[in-house]
Amino acid sequence: EPEVTQTPSHQVTQMGQEVILRCVPISNHLYFYWYRQILGQKVEFLVSFYNNEISEKSEIFDDQFSVERPDGSNFTLKIRSTKLEDSAMYFCASAGALEQYFGPGTRLTVT
Amino acid sequence: QKEVEQNSGPLSVPEGAIASLNCTYSDRGSQSFFWYRQYSGKSPELIMSIYSNGDKEDGRFTAQLNKASQYVSLLIRDSQPSDSATYLCAVRGITSGTYKYIFGTGTRLKVLA
Numbered sequence: 001e002p003e004v005t006q007t008p009s010h011q012v013t014q015m016g017q018e019v020i021l022r023c024v025p026i027s028n029h030l031y032f033y034w035y036r037q038i039l040g041q042k043v044e045f046l047v048s049f050y051n052n053e054i055s056e057k058s059e060i061f062d063d064q065f066s067v068e069r070p071d072g073s074n075f076t077l078k079i080r081s082t083k084l085e086d087s088a089m090y091f092c093a094s095a096g097a098l099e100q101y102f103g104p105g106t107r108l109t110v111t
Numbered sequence: 112q113k114e115v116e117q118n119s120g121p122l123s124v125p126e127g128a129i130a131s132l133n134c135t136y137s138d139r140g141s142q143s144f145f146w147y148r149q150y151s152g153k154s155p156e157l158i159m160s161i162y163s164n165g166d167k168e169d170g171r172f173t174a175q176l177n178k179a180s181q182y183v184s185l186l187i188r189d190s191q192p193s194d195s196a197t198y199l200c201a202v203r204g205i206t207s208g209t210y211k212y213i214f215g216t217g218t219r220l221k222v223l224a
Contacts, residue, residue: 045211045212056209091154102147102156
């Protein structure tokens, strides 16, 4: 069964460093999303991506964040200069005509 | 602002009982509704989708939709301790030409053995 994959599963980085989180969406899906979940809190929408461009972004998705679909299969989230408060689980999701599926997530720890 | 509301719980039910999880949404034009299950430390897993008024059954799960009341529910029959998780309600809308999934805060379910 097709699934969304994410790498790495866990990333530890120092404050101020850049990180790139990678996702491979389900192959025939057209809509791509990044979400964040701080420990013990709700799933928060970051950004949606369709037709090779950002379709919507939340207030959280400031200039420190960027997304790319560099090669038609991977979908990446870059955080340019990480802050302590960026520590969270980051989930990639993809959707076809109806249903949205999540990847397993990347746990980002900023020290 | 479009919202999805859920009681955060915890909802505690004894093993073998029916667990009833509820969700209300604000956008009357919404057409697609989803239930996700999230175990602690894991990603949300899609367990049910419903698009028409009425009931939809899948194994021990039944989703119920009432668009007039803007209400979605999930029933879990014969609840098992392994059903203990947070259940997220999501409503799909269209914004900026793409689909947006709006999530509730989730209801934590505890099934007591």
